[in-house]
Structures are given as structure tokens and as C-alpha cells.
Amino acid sequence: AQSVTQPDIHITVSEGASLELRCNYSYGATPYLFWYVQSPGQGLQLLLKYFSGDTLVQGIKGFEAEFKRSQSSFNLRKPSVHWSDAAEYFCAVGATSGTYKYIFGTGTRLKVLA
Amino acid sequence: DGGITQSPKYLFRKEGQNVTLSCEQNLNHDAMYWYRQDPGQGLRLIYYSQIVNDFQKGDIAEGYSVSREKKESFPLTVTSAQKNPTAFYLCASSPTSGNTIYFGEGSWLTVV
Numbered sequence: 001a002q003s004v005t006q007p008d009i010h011i012t013v014s015e016g017a018s019l020e021l022r023c024n025y026s027y028g029a030t031p032y033l034f035w036y037v038q039s040p041g042q043g044l045q046l047l048l049k050y051f052s053g054d055t056l057v058q059g060i061k062g063f064e065a066e067f068k069r070s071q072s073s074f075n076l077r078k079p080s081v082h083w084s085d086a087a088e089y090f091c092a093v094g095a096t097s098g099t100y101k102y103i104f105g106t107g108t109r110l111k112v113l114a
Numbered sequence: 115d116g117g118i119t120q121s122p123k124y125l126f127r128k129e130g131q132n133v134t135l136s137c138e139q140n141l142n143h144d145a146m147y148w149y150r151q152d153p154g155q156g157l158r159l160i161y162y163s164q165i166v167n168d169f170q171k172g173d174i175a176e177g178y179s180v181s182r183e184k185k186e187s188f189p190l191t192v193t194s195a196q197k198n199p200t201a202f203y204l205c206a207s208s209p210t211s212g213n214t215i216y217f218g219e220g221s222w223l224t225v226v
Binding site: 009032046101 | 145156157162164215222
């Protein structure tokens with residue numbers, strides 16, 4: 001079955017520390033991969049996406065993610081976290097063609113300590 | 115600016131009433147979607163539409179209805195048949211199948 005797993009429900013880091021949010025997927029073929037961020041009571045904002053090519057992709061707000069086909073993973077990283085990064089982060093996959101269904105993980109809530 | 119506009123932001127409904135959530139996009143996207151978000155459950159697809167006058171049920175369509183009379187608009191009606199409608203509702207759109215999906219700011223629905 002197609003699925004997206006974000007194993008960490010909550011993560012707490014200190015401001016200035018590095019961050020890695022994990023995402024694993026199960027899919028029949030290499031899907032399109034996305035990371036979104038959601039502030040409380042707001043919609044989802046696209047951080048970055050992977051369609052093809054270089055497996056290390058850069059996004060907005062200093063985030064990057066690496067696609068590892070062998071591990072079916074698409075982990076999100078940031079070298080130095082800012083207090084404003086506190087939010088919920090969602091990993092998602094989409095089919096490369098033929099279907100309009102996207103599969104979202106259940107999210108990881110990030111808390112940043114001053 | 116281009117984007118997706120949802121209204122109202124907050125809506126209260128009495129039990130037994132139908133309510134309609136509005137979603138308008140000016141991105142010229144073909145596909146539009148409605149998701150429901152509950153705490154700890156991620157996003158669940160209610161309905162989606164690939165083209166005007168056509169739409170498909172998602173994973174949790176029971177108790178909801180939609181229409182797609184215009185490319186820009188995809189309203190969602192939460193009917194009295196929806197047993198637990200209190201949730202955060204997100205409208206989204208994408209240019210084509212599998213492309214990047216963009217979201218509106220969401221609407222809170224509370225049953226009182």
C-alpha cells in the first residue's frame with residue numbers, strides 16, 4: 001500500500017542547533033516528493049520539492065532535503081534552526097502521472113527552545 | 115497576487131444544518147481538492163476535481179458534496195449527514211496530475 005511515514009510526532013531543538021526531520025515512503029515507483037510547513041491555524045506552505053535530477057534539493061527558509069532511493073527516504077534538514085521555524089512539517093508524495101491523489105504524512109511538530 | 119482564497123475563515127454550524135465553504139483560485143490550475151485535517155491525523159482527501167463539471171470522491175466523501183461549475187471555484191458543502199464535521203478544512207489546487215499542490219489558508223468549522 002502507498003504510504004508516507006513521519007516517525008517523529010514531536011521534535012524539540014534549541015535555537016541554532018541543526019535539524020533533521022525524517023520521512024519514509026512506500027510507493028510503486030519513484031514519486032514526486034514534497035515538504036510543507038504549517039503554522040497554527042494556517043494553510044500549508046511549500047518548502048521544497050523533488051521531481052528528478054540532483055537528489056539534494058534546496059528550498060525556502062534555508063531548508064534542504066535529500067532523496068535516497070535505496071532507503072525510500074526524503075529527509076528534511078536545516079543547519080541552524082531559528083525560533084520562527086517552530087511549526088508542523090508535512091512530507092507528501094504525488095504520482096508522476098495518471099492520478100491526482102497525494103499522500104501526506106501525519107506531520108512532525110517542531111518546538112524550538114530559546 | 116495569485117493564490118487560493120477560502121472563506122469564511124471561521125464558521126459555526128448548528129447540528130442538522132448544511133454549510134458551504136468557498137474556495138476560489140486565480141492560478142489557472144486545472145485540478146482542485148478539498149482536504150480535512152484533524153489533530154494527529156494529517157490530511158485526508160474529501161473530493162477532487164480534474165476539470166470543470168467533473169469531480170471524484172476521495173477517501174472520506176460521505177456527508178460532503180461539491181460542485182465545479184467554473185474552473186476557478188470549487189465549493190464544499192458539509193451536509194447534516196456528516197457525523198463529526200468539526201475540523202479544519204483545506205482547499206488546494208495543482209496545475210496537472212502529480213504537479214505541485216498549493217493550499218489555501220483553511221477554514222475552521224465548528225458544530226455547536
